[in-house]
Amino acid sequence: xxxxxxxxxxxxxxxxxxxxxxxxEAGTRDHRVICLGADITTxxxxxxxxxxxxxxxISLGIAEQNCIGxxxxxxxxxxxxxxxxxxxxxxLRAADQIRVSVCYNDLHVVIGGAHAGVSVGPDGATHQALxxxxxxxxxxxxxxxxxxxxxxxxxxxxxxxxxxxGPVYIRFGREAMPDFTTTEMGVEPGKSQLLLAGKDLTxxxxxxxxxEALEAAKILEQEGIGARVINMHTIKPVDADAIIxxxxxxxYIITAEEHQVTGGLGSAVAEVVVQNFPVPMKMIGMPxxxxxxxxxxxxxxxxxxxxxCIAEAGRRKK
Amino acid sequence: MPATKTADPQQLRHIAxxxxxxxxxxxxxxxxxxxxxxxxxxxxxxxxxxxxxxxxPDNPTWPGRDRLILSxxxxxxxxxxxxxHAGYFPVEExxxxxxxxxxxxxxxxxxxxxxxxxxxxxxxxxGLSVAVGMALAAKLDNKSHRIYTIxxxxxxxxxxxxxxxxxxxxxxxxxxxxxxxxxxxxxxxFTEDVMKLEPLGAKWESFGWRVLHCDGNNMxxxxxxxxxxxxxxxxxxxxxAKTVMxxxxxxxxxxxxxxxxxPTKEQVPGFLEQIDSGQ
Ligand SMILES: [Mg+2]
Numbered sequence: 001x002x003x004x005x006x007x008x009x010x011x012x013x014x015x016x017x018x019x020x021x022x023x024x025e026a027g028t029r030d031h032r033v034i035c036l037g038a039d040i041t042t043x044x045x046x047x048x049x050x051x052x053x054x055x056x057x058i059s060l061g062i063a064e065q066n067c068i069g070x071x072x073x074x075x076x077x078x079x080x081x082x083x084x085x086x087x088x089x090x091x092l093r094a095a096d097q098i099r100v101s102v103c104y105n106d107l108h109v110v111i112g113g114a115h116a117g118v119s120v121g122p123d124g125a126t127h128q129a130l131x132x133x134x135x136x137x138x139x140x141x142x143x144x145x146x147x148x149x150x151x152x153x154x155x156x157x158x159x160x161x162x163x164x165x166g167p168v169y170i171r172f173g174r175e176a177m178p179d180f181t182t183t184e185m186g187v188e189p190g191k192s193q194l195l196l197a198g199k200d201l202t203x204x205x206x207x208x209x210x211x212e213a214l215e216a217a218k219i220l221e222q223e224g225i226g227a228r229v230i231n232m233h234t235i236k237p238v239d240a241d242a243i244i245x246x247x248x249x250x251x252y253i254i255t256a257e258e259h260q261v262t263g264g265l266g267s268a269v270a271e272v273v274v275q276n277f278p279v280p281m282k283m284i285g286m287p288x289x290x291x292x293x294x295x296x297x298x299x300x301x302x303x304x305x306x307x308x309c310i311a312e313a314g315r316r317k318k
Numbered sequence: 319m320p321a322t323k324t325a326d327p328q329q330l331r332h333i334a335x336x337x338x339x340x341x342x343x344x345x346x347x348x349x350x351x352x353x354x355x356x357x358x359x360x361x362x363x364x365x366x367x368x369x370x371x372x373x374x375p376d377n378p379t380w381p382g383r384d385r386l387i388l389s390x391x392x393x394x395x396x397x398x399x400x401x402x403h404a405g406y407f408p409v410e411e412x413x414x415x416x417x418x419x420x421x422x423x424x425x426x427x428x429x430x431x432x433x434x435x436x437x438x439x440x441x442x443x444x445g446l447s448v449a450v451g452m453a454l455a456a457k458l459d460n461k462s463h464r465i466y467t468i469x470x471x472x473x474x475x476x477x478x479x480x481x482x483x484x485x486x487x488x489x490x491x492x493x494x495x496x497x498x499x500x501x502x503x504x505x506x507x508f509t510e511d512v513m514k515l516e517p518l519g520a521k522w523e524s525f526g527w528r529v530l531h532c533d534g535n536n537m538x539x540x541x542x543x544x545x546x547x548x549x550x551x552x553x554x555x556x557x558x559a560k561t562v563m564x565x566x567x568x569x570x571x572x573x574x575x576x577x578x579x580x581p582t583k584e585q586v587p588g589f590l591e592q593i594d595s596g597q
Contacts, residue, residue, distance in 0.1 A: 066447045066481035067447075069446070070450050101448055
C-alpha cells in the first residue's frame with residue numbers, strides 16, 4: 001500500500017490539458033472520433049485535436065443546444081462525437097438536449113465540462129460549474145467522470161471514448177493543479193482508487209479536492225489520526241463496494257468536492273451509506289451558494305474547500 | 319428489398335386515405351394523442367414513404383437508406399400508420415398505440431424496438447440538430463443518402479431550431495431537406511397570435527436555405543416539390559408545406575382544438591366515412 005510520501009506534485013498542470021491530450025490520443029487511434037467546437041476550443045482543451053485533425057473538427061459556433069443534437073446525429077451514424085465546453089453551458093444550458101437526444105437515445109457521446117468548481121477564479125459565478133455533477137448524474141445511463149489531476153484526466157478521457165458505452169460526462173478544471181498520480185495507476189471507470197489505507201476515518205474526494213484530501217491526511221497523521229483516502233474519479237456509477245467497506249471499517253466518512261454540497265459526490269456516497277451501513281458523514285462542498293471572483297486559492301479557502309477544512313472535519317471524529 | 323413505390327397521385331391519395339383511417343382508429347383505441355396534426359401530415363408522409371424516400375421496410379437499418387427524423391414526436395400516429403402500411407410491421411399492431419408494453423410509444427422511443435424509428439424525440443426543437451449531425455456524417459463518409467426532417471410551425475419558435483438552421487447552411491448541407499408543417503395553428507391558437515412566424519420563408523432564406531413552398535395536402539404539388547428539393551444547389555432546403563389540421567375529415571378540418579384531441583369510439587365510423595368520401 002502506498003504511503004503519504006509516495007504522492008508528490010510532479011509539477012502543476014490543468015486537468016483541461018489532460019483532457020486535451022487524451023482526446024488527441026484516442027482521436028489518433030480511432031478515426032470515428034469527431035470533435036465539435038463551440039468557439040472556446042483552446043480554453044476547453046480541444047486545440048490539440050483541432051490542429052491535428054482539422055477535417056474531424058467541426059466548428060458549430062456558440063450554440064450548445066445544437067452542438068449536443070449534432071453530436072447525437074453523429075453518434076447515430078457510428079461516429080464517436082466529443083463535445084467540450086464550460087460545464088455550466090454543457091450540463092445546464094443543453095440539459096434537455098442531453099436528456100432526450102443523447103440519453104434517451106442511449107448514444108455514445110462524450111461531453112466535456114470545463115471550468116469545474118470555484119477554482120476557475122476571477123471569471124466569477126456565471127462560469128464556475130458547481131451544479132453539473134448533480135444535473136448529469138440523475139440522467140439514466142449517463143456515466144460521470146471527475147478525474148483528480150492532469151495525468152488522470154488524460155487516462156479518463158481515453159477511457160471515456162474507448163471503454164465506456166452510452167453517454168459520458170467528464171468534468172475538469174482550468175487552473176494548474178498538482179499532478180500527482182501516475183499513468184501506471186490507470187483509471188477503470190466505476191472503480192475508485194484507494195490512495196491511503198487509514199483505519200480511523202475515510203475521506204472520499206473527487207477532482208481537485210483529492211490532492212487536498214491527501215494534504216488533510218498529512219495533517220491528521222501528525223495528530224495521530226489515520227485517514228483512509230479514496231479517489232472517487234467516477235461519480236456514476238459510484239463504487240458502492242469501496243464506500244460500504246469504508247463505512248464498516250472506519251465508521252466515519254467525509255466527502256470533498258468542488259461542487260454544490262447537495263446533489264454531487266456527497267449525495268452519491270450518502271445514498272450508498274444510508275441504504276447499506278449507516279455511519280456519520282460530513283459533506284464538504286459549496287454551501288448552497290454561488291461563487292464569485294477572486295484568486296482560486298482565496299476562493300477555495302473562503303468556501304471551505306481546503307485541506308485544513310477537511311482536516312477539521314476529521315478531528316470531529318474524536 | 320426496396321419499398322413498394324409509385325408516382326401515381328391517384329394511387330398515393332388512396333394510400334393516404336388508408337393511413338388517415340389507421341390514424342383515426344389507433345387514436346380512438348388509445349384514448350389520447352394528437353389527431354389534427356397527424357391527419358394534416360398524412361399526404362406528406364405518404365409522398366415520402368411511398369414515393370420520394372429510398373428505403374427498405376424489411377431492412378430498416380440499411381445503410382444506404384434516406385433518413386427521416388420526426389422532430390415533432392407528438393404526431394407519432396401518422397409515422398406509425400405510414401410505417402405499418404409501408405410494411406415495417408403489421409398494421410394490427412397500430413391498436414397498441416400508447417399502451418403499456420407497446421412498441422408504439424406516445425412519442426417515438428427507439429428503446430422500444432419499433433422498426434423504422436430513426437430517433438427518440440418529442441421535446442421540440444431538437445430534430446434538426448440531430449439531422450445536421452447525420453448530414454455531416456454522410457458528408458464525412460462520402461455517402462449520398464439524404465436526411466429529411468419534419469417540423470411543426472409552432473416548433474419553429476424554439477431557439478434551438480435556428481441554431482441548427484445556421485449550422486446547416488454554414489456547412490453547406492445540401493443533403494438535408496427540412497419540411498415544415500405550416501398549418502398555422504398550435505395549442506393556444508393561431509401561430510401568428512401566439513408568436514408570429516411570418517415572414518417565414520424570408521427567415522429561412524436569410525439563414526442561407528433554399529426555400530420551397532407547396533400545398534402539403536396536394537399530392538401532385540408535393541411530388542413535384544420533393545423532386546425539386548432533391549436537386550442539389552450546395553445549400554440545405556426547407557419545404558414550407560401549407561396544410562390543414564384535421565385534413566380529410568370535414569367536421570374537424572382547420573379546428574385547432576383537435577391538436578391534442580382524439581375521436582370517441584362513437585365518432586369513428588363517421589370519420590372513416592368522411593375520409594373515404596373525401597378522396
Ligand atoms: Mg402547427
